Amino acid sequence: xSRRRGIPFVVAAPSGTGKTTVCRALVDADPExxxxxxxxxxxxxxxxxxxxxxxxxxxxxxxxxxxxxVFLEWAEYGGNLYGTSSRELDASLARGVDxxxxxxxxxxxxxxxxxxxxxxxxxxxxxxxxxxxRLRTRGTDADxxxxxxxxxxxxxxxxxxxxxxxxxNDDLEETLSAVHGVLDAERRGDTADARTxxxxxxxxxxxxxxxxxxx
Ligand code: 5GP
Numbered sequence: 001x002s003r004r005r006g007i008p009f010v011v012a013a014p015s016g017t018g019k020t021t022v023c024r025a026l027v028d029a030d031p032e033x034x035x036x037x038x039x040x041x042x043x044x045x046x047x048x049x050x051x052x053x054x055x056x057x058x059x060x061x062x063x064x065x066x067x068x069x070v071f072l073e074w075a076e077y078g079g080n081l082y083g084t085s086s087r088e089l090d091a092s093l094a095r096g097v098d099x100x101x102x103x104x105x106x107x108x109x110x111x112x113x114x115x116x117x118x119x120x121x122x123x124x125x126x127x128x129x130x131x132x133x134r135l136r137t138r139g140t141d142a143d144x145x146x147x148x149x150x151x152x153x154x155x156x157x158x159x160x161x162x163x164x165x166x167x168x169n170d171d172l173e174e175t176l177s178a179v180h181g182v183l184d185a186e187r188r189g190d191t192a193d194a195r196t197x198x199x200x201x202x203x204x205x206x207x208x209x210x211x212x213x214x215x
Contacts, residue, residue, distance in 0.1 A: 006099055
């Protein structure tokens with residue numbers, strides 16, 4: 001019998017939506033789901049391990065890989081380059097495991113255009129006020145840095161229109177249960193109910209008029 005091929009699940013969100021916490025909890029709870037290891041030119045943060053959290057490479061090396069068409073998608077974010085290797089992704093999928101790609105929204109749009117097998121999940125903040133509060137309490141960023149992030153978030157959030165699923169990240173447990181619901185439905189191949197429950201319309205209904213431009 002041929003082995004089931006894994007599914008690439010892309011999770012994207014505007015900065016400040018809590019994507020990293022959600023993705024970490026998803027992978028921790030699910031032995032059939034692995035985190036895709038991206039290449040980046042960013043310097044490692046404390047505790048980050050090369051080959052585990054990222055493949056840390058120089059800009060020259062990254063550009064070389066890009067020229068060799070190694071990346072399924074890549075993007076610049078905050079002055080650094082980030083990319084997903086097609087070969088690494090396909091190797092995991094061929095082993096039958098599902099892969100979680102935690103990436104920013106430009107990269108997600110490239111995957112949407114290139115891979116029919118990918119399923120895209122967008123995380124939304126519960127409100128603009130809450131997103132601003134999260135961006136402000138994140139660190140010691142100056143007001144103009146927070147303003148710039150909010151401007152970027154307002155642009156990034158428009159990408160929700162291209163996604164298969166949208167989940168409002170208000171309460172972590174609820175978010176995890178919703179994303180598990182999506183993963184289960186996609187694995188079973190029976191998605192009609194999940195597409196209604198966790199579709200964009202349902203999320204926008206919950207968010208109210210402040211997000212009407214996303215319909
Ligand atoms: P950080 O530097 O905080 O780890 O990541 C910055 C942003 O880059 C986050 O939104 C993260 O999800 C995104 N990112 C990480 N890896 C990739 C990748 O391979 N491709 C793209 N497009 N974005 C990525």
